[in-house]
Every structure is written in C-alpha cells, then in structure tokens.
Amino acid sequence: MFYFVARIVHKKEMENSTKIVSFVLAAYGDIGNLKYLYFILMLFWYLSICVSNTFLIVVIYMDTSLHEPMYILLCNLFVSEMGGSTSMYPLLLSQMFSDTHEVTLQWCFLQMCCIYTCGSVELCSLAAMAYDRYVCICYPLHYNVIMSTGRVGLIILLIWMYSFVNYIFIFSFIIPLTFCGNVIDKVFCDQHLVIKLACSASVLTSISDLLFAFVSVVIPFSLILVSYMKILLVCLNLSKENKQKAVTTCTPQIVSVSNMFLFGVFHFVDSRLDVAHVPDKVRIFLSINVIIFQPMITPFMYGFKLPKIRQSSKRLLFDRK
Template sequence: MENSTEVVSFVLSAYGNIGNLKYLYFSIILLWYISVCVSNTILIVVIYKDRGLHEPMYLLLGHLFLNEISTSTSLYPLLLSQMFSDTHEVTLPWCFLQMCCFYIFGCVQLCNLTAMAYDRYICICYPLHYNVLMSNERVVKIILLVWIYSFTNYMFSFSFILPLTFCGNVINKVFCDQQLVIKLACSVSALTSISDLFFASMSLILPFSLISVSYMKIFWICLIVSKESKQKVLTTCTPQIVSLGNIFVYATFQFVGSRMDIHYLPDEVRVILSIYIHILQPMITPFMYGLYLPKIRQSSKRLLFDKKINMLDI
C-alpha cells in the first residue's frame, strides 16, 4: 500500500511542454472564450428585449444560453492561467470547485434539455392544453427545480469524495476530472463508487430516458401529420437533437476514458476529446438555436441591424 501524504495541490500533466506555442494557444483560447460569451449573451439579450419571445420555449433557451456561459467560465479562465504556468498546479479547493461546477452545470444542461423536450412534447401532442400545462410561471418553477435537483444530486456524490486522502497528485488532463481524482485516492470505499454511479445514472441516464420518450412520441405524431406540420416540428426539434447527440458522444467517451486504459491514443487526441464538449457545445448552442429557429433569427436581425440603420439615419 502506498504511503498517504497530505496532498495540497494537483498537477495537470496533460499540458506538457508547449514552449513558445503557449502565446498562440492563449490567443486562440481567449478569442474563443470571448466569442462564446458574446454569442450567448447576445441571444439572452434578444430574448429579454423581444416580448414576443417571452414564451416557455424561449425562456428555457435563455436559461440554456446562460448555462453555456457558466460552463465555459468553469474551464476557460483556469485553462488560460495554466498556459503561462511552469508547474500546472491547482490547489485542492480550486480543483474541487471546478469539479463541482463542471458536473452541476452539466447536469443542469441535460435537465434543461429534458424540460425543453417536454415543452415540445406538450406543444406538439397537446396543443390545445399547451397554455395551461406550460406557462411562464411554471417554467420559472421548472428552472428552479432543475438547479435544486442538479445541486443536491451532485452534492450527494461529492460528499463521499471530500473526505478522501490521496496518495498521488498527477491528473493526466488539462482540468480536474472527478474520476481521475478518485483514482488518486489511497483507498476508495464501495459507497464512493456507488454514489458516483448513482450521480451518473441520475444526471445522464434519467434525463436521456425522459428525452427519448418525449421524442419518440413527437416522431410518432410526425408520421400522421401533414408535410407542412412535419417540417415545423423538425425545425424546432433539430437543434435539441444535435445538442443531445454531441453530449451523448462526449459522455460516452468520458465514461469509457475515465474507467478504462486509453493510453494508446496520442496525448493531443486525448486532450482534445476530453475538452471538446466545452469548446464546441457553447458555440453549437447559439449557432443552432440562433440561426436555425426563425423567430430568434428575425429578432436578432431587428435588434442588431435595425438599430444600426436608425443610428445612421440620425
């Protein structure tokens, strides 16, 4: 058995020796982070300003955009600061904080997509009852419930990680990954493993199951409606399906990669795969919903370009 020493920080070893390329990487990552924040913020402002978008579906979208900014903020600032670090060390509190943010925001995102799938299911399958079953007040309660559920769900799992003692401090990633942190523990109780699987089930399997049921019923309706109605259904559902597909691929890689030996993959590939959801998803979300949904696209044009035209007239 390895000797237990008091670990006060973790080393993120996946950065390696990037030399002078750190300036290039820093510029690219900073630009990307700014783009993520700006694009999602613009769409939040569009939904807030346009009273025609103060509907359940768009309120849930606004919450999704806000969550994308929060998720990115839990990764990018640390990523940027580590670019100029020689040791790539992260203290235990900051590492645990990043883990909490990653998993809580990730759970919030999936629960939010579940709520959006339910909203579309009610809208398409029970259109006459939509205003009764899905009001703005109910959406606010759903969003609050999503946060309470995600927070309590993860805190249950995290409570078993907090007391762990560690016999190592090297994490082979560019961020604090919970599975790799657990592997560094001197001993892991059965309860810790069970709580981790419980969180994975409640935050991944349950939302995906509920979303799948909603979309199966929606697609069943698509088979019997007119071609025009079918096109409208597909237009509103496609962005969610793309987001879910991307998250599912990442979640599968994370689950397999954290529990199995994938060292046969090149370091660069493993690093990219480990963070691509935090790179692509925050940009996919505003792109898919902002450009694909007609009402948001038109509102964005009015907000961004009509004001410019009015200013030029003045």
C-alpha cells in the same frame, strides 16, 4: 498485531496525504512557444462564447414576444453554457503559461463542482426542451395551459436544485478524502480520476460517483429519448408541411443531445478504462469537446437559426426608434 499494522499503514497514508496540497494536470505537456498561439485562440473562443450567449439572453429578455416557454428554456440553457465555460476556460488559459501545471485542491474541487453541476443543468434543460416540443407537437391545443410561464419557471428552479443537490451529495464523499497521488492525466479536474488518487476511497464513494452519472446523464437522456420517440410517432400521421416543421424544430436539439451523449460516453470511458491506444491529442480533444465546442454551437443551433430570434436581434441592433 493486525491492529498495530493497520495503525502503521494508516499513519503512513496520512503522512503521504499531508504532502498533497495540489494536483498536477499532466495532459498539458510542453507546448513550447505554441502556448501564445493557443492562448490567443482559446481567449478569443471563450470571449465569443460569452458574447454570443449573453447577447441572446439580452435579446430574449428585451423582446416580450419571446417570453414564451421555449425561449425561456433556451435562456436557461445559455446560462448553463456560460457557467460551464467559465468553470473551464480561466483555469485552462492560466495553465498554458504554467511550467508545473499545478492547481490547488480548493480550485480543483471548485472547478469540478461548477463543471459537473452545469453539465447536469444543461442535460436537464435539454430534457425540459424535449418535453416542451413534445407538448407543442402532440397537444397543441393544451400547450399554453400545460407549459404556462409559471410552470416553466418552476421547472427551471427544479432543474438547478436537482443538479446542485445531486452533486453536493457526491461532493460530501469526496471532501473528506486524503490523497496519496496528485497527477491527473487531463487538462481539467476529472472527478473519477480525483477519486482514484485517494489513499483509501470507500465503496460508497465509488457508488456515489456512478449514482451521480446515472441521475445526471442517464435519467435526462432517457426522458429526452422518450419525448422524441413520442414526437416521431405523432409525426408519422402529420401532413407533409407539419411534419417538415416538426423536424426543423427538433433537429437542433437532436444534434446537440447526440453530441453531448457521444462525447460524454467517451469522457466516462476515458476516465475509467485504459484507452492508451488512442493518441493523446485525440483523447484530450474528445474529452473536452463538450466543454469547448458545445457552448459555441448552442447559440447558433438554438438561437440565431430561429427566425423570431434573428428578427429580434436585428431590431435590437439596428432599430433606433
């Protein structure tokens, strides 16, 4: 009897799941005529992200004096920022003019893959940059040997492979899922909320979701924390001038990592716990802060703030010789 009941329940789930061909991004709501203003602002913001990050990549590529480990790692960070933005903004812009705010399963899966992979690459890149600063400050005489160009290239390759393989692992559990609901209370496809919509998500799927968060966030953040703790210990014994130089070099990375970690934690909590007491607009803003603001902040904190990049930018733009 239990067998037949199970078959009936499974059949009913399959019938319901076959109707789900798209997800509804419910957090957009009805913004009325403001959608035109929001569209212009978001389009300008996205173009600014693309232009600023692309410009810095070109500057680093064109100026051979910038072919150093720190700037090569920065270049990789700019690429990951553009990848994450491109996975978010086109869908965001198109949804502003949509009445239903629907997105197909295929596009939703593609967006998740790009956002989470690029997010993992960004955190791993920040971990590599923290290690680079650690070697530079703590072992200055051995820096060129430890952080050779070939080794930096290998680190970047491993970062992308590590992030991609991690997400493909969890994605292999998400693809076979059948869905009995299609409303996602976000402005983008949230991985955990998609899993919650499944008719019968397995324990392995939930575990793999947490495992991805651990290997993509906790491990890189721990490496960053260890690197800066060691830098701090060394800075205590440095002269005032060298201490100030070390702090100036590391401050942008600390600010960037703190921003990503704090809002990443909010995104994690928002997807898994009830935060209904937080106003909807505030919750939406906080959940997309890293995707919206981080790609714009990064070029200025890491790029234009550095004297060598400013000088190279001026030569590229104004030196006609």
